[in-house]
Every structure is written in structure tokens, then in C-alpha cells.
Amino acid sequence: MEKNLKQVAGSHEIREKFISRHIGPRDQEIDQMLQVLNLKSLEELTQQTVPQQILTQYTSRVGDGISESQALAELKRVVSVNQVFKSYIGMGYSDCITPSVILRNILENPGWYTQYTPYQAEIAQGRLEALLNYQTMVSDLTGLPVSNASLLDEATAAAEAMSMAFAIHGRDQNSSFLVSENCHPQTLAVIQTRAKPLGIRVRVGDPLTFNFEEPIFAVLLQYPATDGKIFDYKDFIKRTHQNGALVIMAADLLSLTLITPPGELGADIAVGSSQRFGVALGYGGPHAAYFSTKDDYKRLIPGRIVGVSEDVNGNRALRLALQTREQHIRRDKATSNICTAQVLLAVMASMYAVYHGPEGLKQMAQRVHLLTCALRKGLKFLGYAVSEGVFFDTLKVNVGKDRIRDLRTKAYAHQMNLRWISSDSVGVSLDETTGEEDVLKILEVFNLAAHSLDQGRISMIWSETSVIEKSPFARQSVFLQHPVFNKYHSETEMLRYLHRLQSKDLSLTHSMIPLGSCTMKLNATSEMIPVTWPEISKIHPFAPSDQVQGYQVMLRQLEGFLAEITGFAGVSLQPNAGSQGEYAGLLAIQHYHHSRGDLNREVCLIPKSAHGTNPASAAMAGMKVVVVDCDSLGNIDLEDLRKKVDEHRRDLAALMVTYPSTHGVFEDSIQEVCSLVHQAGGQVYMDGANMNAQIGICRPGEFGPDVCHLNLHKTFCIPHGGGGPGMGPIAVAEHLVPFLPSHPILSEATQFGVGPVSAAPYGSASILPISWMYIRMMGAQGLRRATQVAILNANYVAYRLRPYYPVLYQGKAGFVAHECIFDLRGLKDSAGIEVEDVAKRLMDYGYHAPTISFPVSGTIMVEPTESESKEELDRFCDALISIRMEIHEIEEGKADRKNNLLKNAPHTAEQIAHDQWDRPYSRQRAVFPNQEVRDRKFWPSVGRINNVLGDRNLICSCPPIESYEDKNR
Numbered sequence: 031m032e033k034n035l036k037q038v039a040g041s042h043e044i045r046e047k048f049i050s051r052h053i054g055p056r057d058q059e060i061d062q063m064l065q066v067l068n069l070k071s072l073e074e075l076t077q078q079t080v081p082q083q084i085l086t087q088y089t090s091r092v093g094d095g096i097s098e099s100q101a102l103a104e105l106k107r108v109v110s111v112n113q114v115f116k117s118y119i120g121m122g123y124s125d126c127i128t129p130s131v132i133l134r135n136i137l138e139n140p141g142w143y144t145q146y147t148p149y150q151a152e153i154a155q156g157r158l159e160a161l162l163n164y165q166t167m168v169s170d171l172t173g174l175p176v177s178n179a180s181l182l183d184e185a186t187a188a189a190e191a192m193s194m195a196f197a198i199h200g201r202d203q204n205s206s207f208l209v210s211e212n213c214h215p216q217t218l219a220v221i222q223t224r225a226k227p228l229g230i231r232v233r234v235g236d237p238l239t240f241n242f243e244e245p246i247f248a249v250l251l252q253y254p255a256t257d258g259k260i261f262d263y264k265d266f267i268k269r270t271h272q273n274g275a276l277v278i279m280a281a282d283l284l285s286l287t288l289i290t291p292p293g294e295l296g297a298d299i300a301v302g303s304s305q306r307f308g309v310a311l312g313y314g315g316p317h318a319a320y321f322s323t324k325d326d327y328k329r330l331i332p333g334r335i336v337g338v339s340e341d342v343n344g345n346r347a348l349r350l351a352l353q354t355r356e357q358h359i360r361r362d363k364a365t366s367n368i369c370t371a372q373v374l375l376a377v378m379a380s381m382y383a384v385y386h387g388p389e390g391l392k393q394m395a396q397r398v399h400l401l402t403c404a405l406r407k408g409l410k411f412l413g414y415a416v417s418e419g420v421f422f423d424t425l426k427v428n429v430g431k432d433r434i435r436d437l438r439t440k441a442y443a444h445q446m447n448l449r450w451i452s453s454d455s456v457g458v459s460l461d462e463t464t465g466e467e468d469v470l471k472i473l474e475v476f477n478l479a480a481h482s483l484d485q486g487r488i489s490m491i492w493s494e495t496s497v498i499e500k501s502p503f504a505r506q507s508v509f510l511q512h513p514v515f516n517k518y519h520s521e522t523e524m525l526r527y528l529h530r531l532q533s534k535d536l537s538l539t540h541s542m543i544p545l546g547s548c549t550m551k552l553n554a555t556s557e558m559i560p561v562t563w564p565e566i567s568k569i570h571p572f573a574p575s576d577q578v579q580g581y582q583v584m585l586r587q588l589e590g591f592l593a594e595i596t597g598f599a600g601v602s603l604q605p606n607a608g609s610q611g612e613y614a615g616l617l618a619i620q621h622y623h624h625s626r627g628d629l630n631r632e633v634c635l636i637p638k639s640a641h642g643t644n645p646a647s648a649a650m651a652g653m654k655v656v657v658v659d660c661d662s663l664g665n666i667d668l669e670d671l672r673k674k675v676d677e678h679r680r681d682l683a684a685l686m687v688t689y690p691s692t693h694g695v696f697e698d699s700i701q702e703v704c705s706l707v708h709q710a711g712g713q714v715y716m717d718g719a720n721m722n723a724q725i726g727i728c729r730p731g732e733f734g735p736d737v738c739h740l741n742l743h744k745t746f747c748i749p750h751g752g753g754g755p756g757m758g759p760i761a762v763a764e765h766l767v768p769f770l771p772s773h774p775i776l777s778e779a780t781q782f783g784v785g786p787v788s789a790a791p792y793g794s795a796s797i798l799p800i801s802w803m804y805i806r807m808m809g810a811q812g813l814r815r816a817t818q819v820a821i822l823n824a825n826y827v828a829y830r831l832r833p834y835y836p837v838l839y840q841g842k843a844g845f846v847a848h849e850c851i852f853d854l855r856g857l858k859d860s861a862g863i864e865v866e867d868v869a870k871r872l873m874d875y876g877y878h879a880p881t882i883s884f885p886v887s888g889t890i891m892v893e894p895t896e897s898e899s900k901e902e903l904d905r906f907c908d909a910l911i912s913i914r915m916e917i918h919e920i921e922e923g924k925a926d927r928k929n930n931l932l933k934n935a936p937h938t939a940e941q942i943a944h945d946q947w948d949r950p951y952s953r954q955r956a957v958f959p960n961q962e963v964r965d966r967k968f969w970p971s972v973g974r975i976n977n978v979l980g981d982r983n984l985i986c987s988c989p990p991i992e993s994y995e996d997k998n999r
Contacts, residue, residue, distance in 0.1 A: 048098050048807035052552055052897060053819050059900035060819065063826040067845075072818040076727055078843040079821055081698045084733040090726065092594050095809025098556040104806065105799060108587075109565040111580035115445045116468065117311065117570040120424050120459025121256060122184050122214050122789070124284075124306040125568070127462055131521050132308055132381050135528045136374070138562065140749075143374055144538035144553055146545060146878060147753035151349035152341075152936050152970045153873050156531030157377060157752045158348035161336045163514055164304075164318070164380035166987040170509040171286040172300040173293025174322040176986055178333040180304070180376040180754075181319035181368065182606050184280060185220035185789035187301040188213075188250055190321065190332045190366055191278045192221055193650075194299070195248035196230055197330065198276065205247040205275075206231040208240060212255035216789045217280060219774045221250070223785035227620065227652030237266050248276040253292065254285055257457060258424030259417060260503050267296040283307060283320070284462075285422040287388070287395040289503045299323045306461065308382030309375050310562075313581055314571030314790025315606055316755035316797060318376035328984055332366035334753070339980030341973040342934075343941065349975050351984055367646035370607035370743070370758075374751030385524050388510035394462055396496065398423045401469055402460050403494040408473045411491075412481055420501045424459040426451065433478055440475050447573055466492070512988045534971040535752075536878055541968070542898045542906055544827075546694065546849040546881040546891025547641070549722045549744035553800070556807070557747055560799040571790040572775050584802055585792060591805045592740060592761055595813070596721075597731025600767035603759045604786065606793030608719065611739025611758025612647035612686075617784045618737055618762055618769040619684045619713040620651055625769075631683040631711070635674055637666050639692040639885040641717060653683055664693030664839035664851075666703055675710045682712040689730065690720045690847035692885045693839040694824075704734025713737070713766075721745040722895070723821060723848035726814025730761075737762045746801035755794050757801075819896040820848040823903060827894055830907040834914040838889055848893060852880075855888035861920035862927040865890060868913055873936035875909035875959060876968045905962055912959055926950055931959075936970040 055063065060072070069075050076085070096104070117125055128137070136142045148154030148161075161179040168177040181187040192207050199205065207230050209218055218234065225232045237249055238261065249270055254260045267277050278299040279292040284306055286292075292300040305317035323331055335351040383391060402423050406416050415428040429437055431454045441448050449457035458472060469491075473483060498504055510516070518524045537543075543550040560566055569578060589601040605611040616634070623631040634653040636644050638660050645655045658674055659667040666687070675682060685707045690696045697703070704714045716730050716738035722745045724730065730738050742748045742757035750756075762770060771784050773791040792798070808816060828837050828850040835852035857863040865888050869879030881891040894903055916932060919925040929950060937956040947953060958964045 156534035173291030312796025315794030318372035370756035373753035552897035597729030598761035
């Protein structure tokens with residue numbers, strides 16, 4: 031039958047719609063899965079799964095979905111309004127050049143950015159090695175032996191250091207935290223936000239004149255200072271230690287190739303940003319912050335540490351150390367609520383150091399410094415008073431009040447951003463991208479009196495020599511001597527190294543990553559493309575507002591989308607991780623109570639099933655955690671909740687609840703839960719980790735919560751990046767809008783307002799276009815359908831696996847939400863099999879394990895997401911069913927309880943290639959358990975790792991060169 035043009039065009043339009051690219055199952059597959067579940071439609075599934083009383087009747091104004099090409103063109107029109115000026119603002123942010131081999135093969139490579147956090151280390155050795163390189167880089171440059179990988183930004187890293195020092199000193203509230211007046215203003219502001227709920231007094235002053243009459247538990251120094259000066263802190267550090275306090279130094283990494291590192295000065299902790307190591311400005315992020323410390327404090331360091339251990343074959347193997355998720359163990363007693371890192375950016379920074387090597391980094395630093403020296407000489411010739419002393423890349427110039435306006439006008443006319451420090455002074459910071467022509471342009475802008483800059487004068491400027499080399503601050507120690515930083519300097523070798531590491535890591539490019547509560551869905555290529563546009567990536571976070579109008583439009587639109595989706599009145603995009611969103615939401619609640627005179631409201635009710643960051647965040651917000659029981663079905667125990675609400679009626683601040691529940695079901699009692707808390711004067715905080723089950727179906731702003739955070743790296747398609755970046759904006763009801771986070775660069779906080787929770791006003795702004803693209807392409811109908819298919823996929827998996835693994839929790843109609851928990855606890859008695867054994871055996875089938883032992887020990891939590899096809903779901907189910915048959919062989923005595931396919935998993939190529947094979951099963955069963963695996967085998971690069979050994983003997987940097995020499999002898 032012939033088709034006319036209209037029919038063909040209509041078919042093309044349907045295929046062009048992004049929804050058909052994002053949602054995995056085809057219509058026919060959806061019908062097949064519904065038939066298996068004895069359902070007629072997705073609407074019927076929705077009615078059976080979600081409580082009727084919370085189903086929304088609201089017609090979303092998000093709009094219709096558009097094609098990928100249309101969305102890219104629309105966003106391009108919006109952000110093209112941005113003006114990309116040359117930035118000399120500094121303040122901890124420097125423009126840089128991302129080597130193309132790193133840009134293309136890491137940042138733009140789904141093999142790197144779709145990886146999950148490396149909790150299953152055997153299939154994550156590539157990024158673990160990259161992160162170990164990062165830790166080594168940081169330790170070498172800062173002169174401190176222990177480093178993590180990584181924190182969120184410099185300001186929050188400094189706040190983490192303050193909290194750690196406070197804990198070391200027994201939380202002594204009689205002592206203050208001294209912050210140098212020469213610290214970056216955004217760092218000071220974040221510290222003040224973080225200190226207040228903990229009862230920490232922050233004192234700002236000049237450390238070199240501090241007399242220690244007032245007791246302090248720690249001090250924060252900026253090195254070099256925010257105005258560029260390098261101060262001699264040796265005597266002050268010595269006196270600080272004599273007075274029983276710790277020293278924290280916020281240091282510029284590139285400068286540390288030339289100046290004495292903090293560890294050699296006696297500092298206890300060093301923090302800072304690795305942004306200028308090949309990571310774009312991005313209007314503030316994402317950037318990996320570093321944190322290093324003395325060996326004495328290695329068990330207290332926040333965030334993630336990659337450690338060196340061994341696998342079962344005695345081979346060197348890497349894994350995350352115990353304190354990586356210490357908030358899940360210590361909960362409200364944890365020193366930090368950090369869960370997300372900035373792994374993708376830390377990997378980029380580490381590879382930047384690998385590619386350039388120690389000599390390349392030092393030459394780069396020398397060039398930046400010498401250009402700054404030349405600029406100072408030129409400015410002095412023009413008659414300006416320029417800061418004296420030793421500096422690295424930043425100068426403070428006294429311009430005079432009468433010339434500031436003219437200078438500002440001229441700078442903007444030359445598309446140049448300077449730092450306007452005060453009414454008569456300006457800052458200029460140079461970076462890797464600065465050349466001799468740029469220095470001459472800066473001098474031209476400052477040449478307000480039209481002095482003659484002839485060739486002779488210019489030649490004199492270039493003859494200026496280093497002020498660091500002639501100073502006592504010059505670094506004498508070597509750094510980055512490990513072979514990894516000295517052998518991959520050609521692009522050929524670098525490319526092969528990157529791909530060698532990538533091949534060791536399982537990502538979404540290989541198979542479904544079915545992690546419950548983590549929503550590892552498609553990160554579409556079209557969503558990722560805008561991240562590297564200059565209008566997105568080349569903007570300084572403190573650029574003037576009239577230069578970022580395109581950004582502002584996009585951000586306001588995204589805030590509007592998220593408000594529409596959630597049903598809340600206001601949104602803050604500032605929190606740059608889910609944990610920071612939790613914290614910001616609780617601060618909004620706390621400040622709301624205080625504004626009403628309810629200073630005594632400090633109790634936070636949290637269900638037993640809650641994510642570990644919930645109690646840690648509550649403690650950081652200065653609240654007292656009271657745990658609420660769950661019933662046998664996994665729901666909040668209403669009787670216990672009523673009891674706790676009545677007991678704390680006068681001091682109740684908030685309830686934290688995850689919805690759908692952490693157990694993977696929609697609780698019918700959610701409205702009653704919220705009502706009980708509200709009647710007692712409390713507020714309800716909803717953890718948005720499971721928002722992927724709600725969009726278009728129900729809106730939390732309609733059924734009770736007052737605030738929720740949104741994991742954009744889950745529900746809204748920002749990739750996990752191997753463990754970060756993340757974004758955790760918060761949405762709040764009308765009465766909480768005045769208590770959203772502020773920022774000192776943009777606005778002053780109100781009387782009861784919350785200060786900043788991240789260094790940049792919009793957190794990791796450069797990845798927000800990913801979520802904008804997703805929402806714009808899906809549209810209201812597409813988002814609703816994605817939610818329904820996510821719920822369908824989870825119920826299909828539950829149906830297929832229920833005969834083999836009991837489903838622990840389900841709703842009244844027998845359905846789960848977007849994830850389900852399978853109970854494996856009985857296998858320990860019947861076959862001696864632990865949940866970890868199943869997780870490791872799944873690797874032999876080419877799969878990452880589901881979430882294990884959370885929220886219930888001995889279980890697995892599966893979340894397939896809407897992006898996985900029925901074929902992939904079946905392949906995953908077939909793997910778990912096959913594993914259950916292998917367990918059945920143990921139960922029947924056909925396989926040994928200790929020496930079997932599961933206990934020995936995962937199996938590596940090295941093991942099966944060995945001449946000796948003493949296992950009671952064949953090599954083929956070990957590594958090719960079915961035909962699917964044979965056709966698409968992913969090989970774990972190491973055998974099962976000894977985690978206990980690694981935790982007892984924590985090694986968190988590359989082994990010394992001597993260990994390599996010993997092996998070669």
C-alpha cells in the first residue's frame with residue numbers, strides 16, 4: 031500500500047520524538063509485559079500502584095516534548111546571549127585548557143561518564159586507578175600523606191575541614207574557629223553557614239597578628255591569599271600548634287609546584303580545588319575539591335578514599351576504604367554527610383597531571399608566574415600601586431576611586447573581567463590560557479593616562495624574573511615521581527592508557543546497572559552536548575549578571591520546570607549534591623522555625639529505613655535525631671510515629687521521609703504521616719531519591735511535604751560519572767521560599783535567611799543543561815510515560831524473579847513502585863551463600879550488582895529504570911535465575927558449600943588461563959554460564975578483593991618507586 035507525504039511525515043515525527051529514544055521498551059514490549067502482569071494498560075498499573083488520594087489531577091505546564099535537534103537549537107538560542115569574556119577574576123577559579131585527548135576520551139565518553147560509584151571494585155579498577163592517581167597527585171603537591179577523592183568544591187571542603195577539626199577537639203564550643211581575612215569570600219560564607227547550627231564561633235582576622243588570648247580549635251589560611259600575596263606562616267603555624275589548635279590551609283594546586291607545600295610548613299589539613307587542572311570554569315562547576323591530611327587523621331577524613339589491597343590471587347587490587355560511607359554506619363554520629371563525590375572531574379584532573387607530568391606542570395606554573403611578574407612591572411610603569419611581596423598569579427592593584435569607573439568601562443569594552451575588590455582597588459589573576467598578547471591587552475586597559483608603551487618598554491617588561499625563585503617560599507622538594515606521571519606524555523601513549531583503564535570498568539555502555547535508589551537511566555548524547563559549548567563552559571561563576579543573561583534564562587526555566595513537576599512554589603539550584611540538598615532543606619526548615627520564635631524546635635524524626643545521609647544531614651543542621659520504627663511491611667509504623675510526635679510535640683522540627691519508601695512501595699499513609707507532623711508544628715522533608723516514581727503521577731507539593739530535594743543525577747539524567755558529579759536542588763512550599771540558600775556574591779542573606787551551601791551561586795551550573803534538555807525533550811506526557819514504564823519494568827522484574835527470590839515488600843495490590851527488594855537471607859542457611867556472593871557472581875554474567883544489603887541486610891534492591899528494553903530485563907532476570915539454579919546445586923549437595931561458582935566469583939581471564947584448574951566445575955561454566963555471556967563477555971580485571979586487609983592497612987597513594995624496582999629484580 032502506497033503512503034502519501036502526510037503519512038510518511040507523521041511517522042517520521044513520531045520516530046523523531048525523543049521519548050522513543052529514551053524509553054527502552056517498544057509499545058509491543060510494553061503490551062507483553064502488561065499482559066504478564068494481567069493488566070490492560072499503563073493507566074491501570076498506575077491506579078493499582080499509587081494511592082488514589084495522591085494521584086494528581088494537575089495539568090502540567092511543562093509543555094510538549096520536542097526533538098533532539100529542536101531542543102539543541104532552542105538551548106543554543108538561549109545561551110548564545112551569554113557573553114564569553116576573558117576572565118581575570120580569580121577567587122579560586124581559573125580558566126584552563128582541557129587537553130583534547132582528555133576531553134574526547136573522558137568527559138565526552140559514555141564509557142567514563144555512565145559508570146556507577148565503584149562499590150563493586152572488581153569491575154571498577156580503571157576509575158579506581160585514576161582516583162588513586164588523583165590522591166597521589168594531591169598528596170605529593172600538598173606534602174601531606176593522606177588524601178581523598180574527592181569533595182564537592184573548595185568552600186565546602188574547608189567547611190568539612192572545620193567540622194573534622196571540631197570533632198578532633200571534642201566539639202569544644204569554648205573555642206573558636208579562626209578564618210584568615212585573606213580567604214576567598216565565598217569560602218568564608220559557606221563556613222559561616224556550616225558553623226552556625228553546630229554552635230561553632232567563627233572569628234575573622236589577621237592570623238599574623240593573632241595573640242591567642244582567645245582559645246581556638248583550628249585556623250583556616252588561604253595560600254596564596256585571595257589578593258595574591260604569599261605570607262610566611264611558619265612561625266604562626268608553630269604557635270598555633272603550641273596552643274593546641276590545628277592548621278588548615280586552602281592552597282592553589284598549580285602554585286604548589288613552585289612554592290613550599292602546606293605539609294612542609296606544618297599544616298595539619300590542606301583543602302582546595304583541582305579545577306584549574308583541565309576542568310572548565312562552567313559558571314561554577316562541577317569541579318573536584320581535594321582534601322589531604324596527616325596520617326594521624328586518616329580515619330576521620332570525610333568523603334571517599336581509594337585504598338590498595340589484594341585480590342584472592344595475591345594481585346594488587348584497589349577498592350574504596352571503610353570510611354567511604356561511614357554515615358551509613360555511624361549515621362547521626364558521622365563527621366560528614368558527604369555521599370556524592372566529583373569522580374569524573376577528579377579523573378580529568380588526575381589525567382591532566384599524568385599527561386603534563388611534573389615538569390610540564392612546573393613549566394606551566396613558571397610561565398603563569400612570569401607573566402604575572404611582567405604584568406606587575408608594566409602596571410608599575412603605568413603609575414599604579416601594586417601589591418608588594420611574593421605572589422604567584424594574582425595582583426591587587428590600587429586604582430583610586432576617581433579611576434575605577436573608567437577602568438571598569440574600558441575593561442568591559444575589551445571583553446575583559448577583572449575582580450572589583452573595593453571602591454579603589456582591583457584584582458587581576460592570570461592562568462594557563464593567558465599569553466603575552468593578553469598581558470599587553472590588560473596593560474592597554476589600565477593605560478588610562480595614555481602612557482607610551484613602545485617596544486623598548488615592552489621588552490623591559492618581558493625581562494622581569496621570578497619573585498618566587500628569589501624568595502624563601504621556593505619549593506625544594508620533588509613531586510609526582512611515580513612512573514604513572516612520567517610515561518604518558520605523547521597522545522598515543524595517553525590514549526592507550528585511558529582506554530586500558532576504561533576497559534576495566536563496567537558502565538551503561540555494557541549492560542543495565544540495576545541499582546535500587548540510584549536510577550541509572552539513559553544519559554542521552556544530546557543532553558550531554560551543551561556541556562562543552564563555550565557559552566556554558568567558559569563562564570566564570572562571578573561574571574557580571576549582564577554577561578550571563580542566557581544562563582539566567584535557562585536556570586529560571588529549569589527552576590520553573592522543577593516547580594511544576596513537584597508542585598512546590600520555589601526552587602534553589604545551589605546544592606551541588608543530594609547530601610547538600612538534604613542539608614539545605616533542613617536549614618530552610620530550621621530558619622523558618624527560628625523566624626517564628628520557635629528556637630526550641632530541634633528534633634528530627636527519621637524512619638529506621640532512611641538513607642544514611644538523612645541522620646548525618648540532620649546532625650549537621652544542629653538537630654537531634656529520633657528514630658521511628660517501620661512495620662513488618664516496611665512502612666512507617668504509625669503507632670510509633672504518633673508516640674514520637676506526642677513525646678516531642680513542643681520541640682519537633684521536622685520529619686524526614688523518603689517517598690516512595692526506601693523499601694520500594696507507595697505508602698498509603700503518607701498524607702496522615704504529614705498531617706501528624708504538621709499538627710505538632712513540625713515540617714516534613716521529603717528525600718527525593720525516588721522521584722523517578724512520581725513525575726507526572728503525583729506531586730509532593732500536593733500531598734503533604736514542605737520541602738524535597740531532587741537528585742538530578744538520578745531522575746533528571748545527569749550522569750553519575752563514576753560517583754559524581756551530582757546535583758541536589760531543593761523545592762519548597764511558599765512559606766519556605768524566603769529561607770532558600772543565598773550567596774554573598776549575588777545577594778545578602780535576609781535576617782533569618784540561609785547562607786550559601788556551596789561555593790558557586792548555582793552549584794554545578796554547567797551540567798544543569800543536561801536536565802533542561804531532558805525535560806524539554808520529554809515534555810509533560812513523556813515524563814509521565816517514563817514514570818509509568820519505570821514502574822512497569824520494576825514490576826515485570828519482580829514478577830519474573832518472585833518464584834526464585836521472595837519480594838520482601840509490596841503494596842496492597844501486590845505491586846511495587848519503581849524498584850523492588852528481593853530477600854536472599856534464607857540462602858545463608860540453605861546453601862551458605864551471602865548476598866555478596868550473588869553480587870560477585872553477577873559480574874561473571876556481565877552485570878553490576880543491584881544495591882546490596884540496603885535498606886535491609888541480606889537483600890538486593892533492583893531498579894531497572896524506564897530506559898531498559900524488555901530484552902535487557904529478560905537477560906538480567908535470566909542471569910539471576912541461572913544463579914539461583916547454581917545455588918540450588920549447593921542446596922542439593924551437588925556443589926560444595928565453600929568451593930563453588932558463587933564463592934569463587936568473579937572469575938578472571940588470568941584464573942582460567944592458568945595451567946592449574948582445581949575447581950570442581952569447568953572453566954566454561956565459570957566464565958561462560960550462558961550463550962549471551964559468550965557473545966558479549968565483560969571480564970573482571972581482578973578476582974574477589976580482600977576488603978578487610980585493605981581497611982587494616984590503609985594505603986591511599988600509588989606505591990613508591992622502590993616497589994616497582996623490587997619487582998623488576
